[in-house]
Amino acid sequence: MEFLHNLDIGFEAALSLTNLTFCFIGVLVGTAIGILPGLGPLATIAMLLPLTYALEPVSGLIMISGIYYGAQYGGSTTAILVNLPGESSAVVSCLDGHQMARNGRAGSALAIAALGSFFAGTVATLLIAAFSPVLAQVAFLFGPVEYFAMMVLGLTAATLLAHGSFIKGVAMVLTGLILGLVGADVNSGTYRFTFGSFALTEGIEFVAVAMGLFAFTDIVANIRNDQARDVTAPSFGNLWMTRKEFMQAAFPVVRGTAIGSVLGLLPGGGAMISSFASYAVEKRVSKRPEEFGHGAVAGLAGPEAANNAGAQTSFIPMLTLGIPSNGVMALMIGALMVHNIAPGPYVMVSNPEIFWGLIASMWIGNAMLVVLNLPLIPLWVRLIQVHYWILYPIILTVCCVGLFSIENRVLPIYFAAGFTLLGCLFWRMRAEAAPLLLGFILGPLMEEHFRRALLLSNGDLAIFYRSPLSVAMLSIAAVMCLIVLLPQIRRGRKEAFVEEA
Amino acid sequence: MGQIIRTLALAATMVVSSAVSIGAASAQSADYPNKPIKFIIPYAPGGGTDAVAAAFSDKLGQKLGQPIIKENHPGSNSVIGTALLADSAPDGYTFLVVTGAFANNPFLYANLPYKTESLTPVSILTSYPFVLGVRSDLPFKDVKELVDYAKANPGKLTAGTSGRGASAQLALGLFNEKAGIQIREIPFKGAGESLNNVAGGFVDMVFSGYETVRPFVESGKMKFFAHTGTEPMGTEKIPPIAATVPGFEYQNWLALIAPAGTPAAITDKLNGALTEIFAEQDVKDRLAGQNIEAIASTSAEAKDYLAKEMATSKAIVESIGLKPE
Numbered sequence: 001m002e003f004l005h006n007l008d009i010g011f012e013a014a015l016s017l018t019n020l021t022f023c024f025i026g027v028l029v030g031t032a033i034g035i036l037p038g039l040g041p042l043a044t045i046a047m048l049l050p051l052t053y054a055l056e057p058v059s060g061l062i063m064i065s066g067i068y069y070g071a072q073y074g075g076s077t078t079a080i081l082v083n084l085p086g087e088s089s090a091v092v093s094c095l096d097g098h099q100m101a102r103n104g105r106a107g108s109a110l111a112i113a114a115l116g117s118f119f120a121g122t123v124a125t126l127l128i129a130a131f132s133p134v135l136a137q138v139a140f141l142f143g144p145v146e147y148f149a150m151m152v153l154g155l156t157a158a159t160l161l162a163h164g165s166f167i168k169g170v171a172m173v174l175t176g177l178i179l180g181l182v183g184a185d186v187n188s189g190t191y192r193f194t195f196g197s198f199a200l201t202e203g204i205e206f207v208a209v210a211m212g213l214f215a216f217t218d219i220v221a222n223i224r225n226d227q228a229r230d231v232t233a234p235s236f237g238n239l240w241m242t243r244k245e246f247m248q249a250a251f252p253v254v255r256g257t258a259i260g261s262v263l264g265l266l267p268g269g270g271a272m273i274s275s276f277a278s279y280a281v282e283k284r285v286s287k288r289p290e291e292f293g294h295g296a297v298a299g300l301a302g303p304e305a306a307n308n309a310g311a312q313t314s315f316i317p318m319l320t321l322g323i324p325s326n327g328v329m330a331l332m333i334g335a336l337m338v339h340n341i342a343p344g345p346y347v348m349v350s351n352p353e354i355f356w357g358l359i360a361s362m363w364i365g366n367a368m369l370v371v372l373n374l375p376l377i378p379l380w381v382r383l384i385q386v387h388y389w390i391l392y393p394i395i396l397t398v399c400c401v402g403l404f405s406i407e408n409r410v411l412p413i414y415f416a417a418g419f420t421l422l423g424c425l426f427w428r429m430r431a432e433a434a435p436l437l438l439g440f441i442l443g444p445l446m447e448e449h450f451r452r453a454l455l456l457s458n459g460d461l462a463i464f465y466r467s468p469l470s471v472a473m474l475s476i477a478a479v480m481c482l483i484v485l486l487p488q489i490r491r492g493r494k495e496a497f498v499e500e501a
Numbered sequence: 502m503g504q505i506i507r508t509l510a511l512a513a514t515m516v517v518s519s520a521v522s523i524g525a526a527s528a529q530s531a532d533y534p535n536k537p538i539k540f541i542i543p544y545a546p547g548g549g550t551d552a553v554a555a556a557f558s559d560k561l562g563q564k565l566g567q568p569i570i571k572e573n574h575p576g577s578n579s580v581i582g583t584a585l586l587a588d589s590a591p592d593g594y595t596f597l598v599v600t601g602a603f604a605n606n607p608f609l610y611a612n613l614p615y616k617t618e619s620l621t622p623v624s625i626l627t628s629y630p631f632v633l634g635v636r637s638d639l640p641f642k643d644v645k646e647l648v649d650y651a652k653a654n655p656g657k658l659t660a661g662t663s664g665r666g667a668s669a670q671l672a673l674g675l676f677n678e679k680a681g682i683q684i685r686e687i688p689f690k691g692a693g694e695s696l697n698n699v700a701g702g703f704v705d706m707v708f709s710g711y712e713t714v715r716p717f718v719e720s721g722k723m724k725f726f727a728h729t730g731t732e733p734m735g736t737e738k739i740p741p742i743a744a745t746v747p748g749f750e751y752q753n754w755l756a757l758i759a760p761a762g763t764p765a766a767i768t769d770k771l772n773g774a775l776t777e778i779f780a781e782q783d784v785k786d787r788l789a790g791q792n793i794e795a796i797a798s799t800s801a802e803a804k805d806y807l808a809k810e811m812a813t814s815k816a817i818v819e820s821i822g823l824k825p826e
Binding site: 142143144184186187188189190191196198199201202341344346349408409448452455456458 | 572573574575584609614656659664665687688689693700704
């Protein structure tokens with residue numbers, strides 16, 4: 001009964017006209033940037049973050065999350081029609097989705113992707129609604145000691161699961177940790193690396209880091225790339241799939257949803273890993289693995305469901321524990337903290353309308369996406385053809401206005417410019433910048449909790465192994481580090497990510 | 502074309518302003534305000550100061566006939582916003598809404614980019630005591646038992662504060678000193694987090710605003726049996742700490758500050774409007790519900806109040822061993 005009552009609170013919040021509007025804006029923008037190759041949800045959310053400061057917290061979060069899962073839908077449209085991943089998690093959808101389109105089944109492929117995603121979205125929303133309160137009960141056991149252990153685990157896992165070189169991942173996390181040190185130390189109030197400037201006492205503006213490293217860097221990287229995009233004029237034929245295709249899609253969708261739901265929960269997890277895992281599983285369980293890569297329905301349906309489920313369940317660790325599992329979730333935490341809401345188990349108690357409103361909005365947003373995606377495909381195809389020289393100046397201007405509006409100062413704009421240079425350097429070095437953002441967010445928090453734990457125990461380190469939860473998490477982190485050092489597994493990891501290169 | 506418009510506009514302004522200056526002797530205050538007024542809020546948007554400022558700024562705007570625009574300039578315990586105010590023109594169009602941190606900062610920062618005493622206080626706005634929120638499973642139910650327990654178990658109890666120089670830290674320091682006990686300080690980033698940790702049972706108590714503690718008391722995670730004022734508080738009749746520990750008092754406040762050299766005609770006009778607003782029943786009720794007292798004072802009274810608060814802050818800051826840096 002309580003479950004229904006909670007959903008009632010949620011729908012009441014999510015169905016208000018304002019929130020419906022922001023949900024719609026979110027999924028629309030999400031679909032659009034998902035369709036545009038090169039612009040990912042992380043970059044877009046970084047751009048729109050200053051805007052959410054002026055909104056009610058729940059409206060802002062609904063919009064941001066709409067962008068995130070909306071991008072998963074949009075990404076597959078480009079993947080199927082153009083054979084370009086509009087969004088990184090849609091890489092797998094190119095393999096079989098585009099082949100289906102070339103076989104004259106474009107309409108059917110789009111329908112499978114949209115409906116599969118909708119199914120996954122619905123299930124994942126229910127999962128979040130059912131399990132979050134349970135998890136939150138556990139989260140009440142989390143004090144400074146447990147939070148510290150959790151963050152060690154989270155950072156370790158994020159580094160391990162990041163794609164690209166492991167050493168680069170570690171380097172990125174450490175760079176993030178160092179950047180996070182700037183500003184006033186919470187415990188003593190001492191200023192670090194502020195060079196006597198009061199403007200730096202609150203640390204480096206997080207939005208400036210995110211915008212520079214992701215949004216602006218993406219733009220620079222894309223300008224350098226070949227900008228010609230051919231849309232192989234898709235023959236839509238019938239938007240509806242055949243009975244046979246439906247049967248072929250049904251089980252992969254269910255399996256993909258399950259895989260995505262679990263992988264989304266893991267630190268460093270989310271949409272992309274889920275879709276790769278699902279593709280691998282489908283290929284293995286298929287009776288005709290030779291069809292994969294030539295338009296196998298299962299090869300599209302499974303990963304599409306998985307990436308959407310993964311995108312949604314990655315909200316759970318953020319909402320219940322306040323731990324970001326990926327870059328987008330780190331931005332969501334930033335958005336909450338601006339409104340003086342400390343993300344964690346108490347959000348559910350102190351701001352139920354935010355928590356349940358966000359969950360209810362996910363389901364509404366998913367329904368909107370199905371409606372948006374299928375009939376509007378011709379419009380989206382036109383969008384893929386918009387030239388960057390029109391798009392990018394607009395984006396840059398909007399971003400700069402946004403940066404200025406955070407604190408009514410120009411300094412964040414300079415910072416964003418600096419981080420763009422750094423981001424371009426990382427991009428040339430093929431180093432993924434997302435772990436840097438996690439280090440930047442989690443580093444200072446980790447230190448804070450570590451020192452607070454020691455303050456509480458009067459400096460006795462034993463406090464870290466007296467808590468079973470902390471022991472468990474620290475051990476898992478240690479085991480993970482050991483595994484990486486074993487050469488055999490390192491090779492396996494390399495293979496798992498080789499497809500993305 | 503643009504040039505012509507600008508010249509015309511300038512001419513029109515000159516005609517209007519000269520007409521006004523002929524009409525009234527005290528032209529400046531009669532004319533004031535003739536454009537929107539800016540309030541600098543030196544804290545992040547959505548915080549407690551925003552909420553109190555919202556309680557009166559719309560009404561003040563209506564009374565003065567010009568809109569009031571709030572600008573958030575957070576950072577460094579309000580130093581960043583205050584520095585901006587200090588650099589603004591004293592023409593009555595830029596003000597600062599600031600908390601007690603304003604009186605603490607001179608003793609916490611060695612190189613403040615402004616001189617606190619030179620700024621013009623317009624009015625004290627509100628004053629409210631902290632409530633002492635205590636973890637509900639601790640074995641005491643009033644201040645006397647708490648003090649006895651703290652004396653019997655020195656260094657065992659902990660209290661969350663909002664970091665260096667925060668009002669909650671000063672209130673705790675004063676409490677330790679006056680009661681002769683040693684409650685250890687655990688700093689947090691902001692009151693929200695420290696409240697959560699008390700409710701979660703990791704920290705024992707916290708000094709915080711009534712409205713912020715109340716939800717936790719209602720859900721049974723905390724209890725409040727004392728506050729830092731001098732009279733029994735609110736509908737619950739929460740007793741003051743001073744009833745057990747004589748001489749203990751800590752008040753939080755908000756003040757409206759203008760740049761150095763703002764004419765008295767302007768501050769008087771604002772004071773008059775604020776006095777009328779705070780006398781309105783709905784404003785009174787709204788603030789009383791949160792156990793906040795509305796105070797509209799004259800500029801001179803506000804200056805005295807500030808001087809007194811700065812002396813108190815200095816004494817507490819020194820007694821808890823903080824040095825300007």
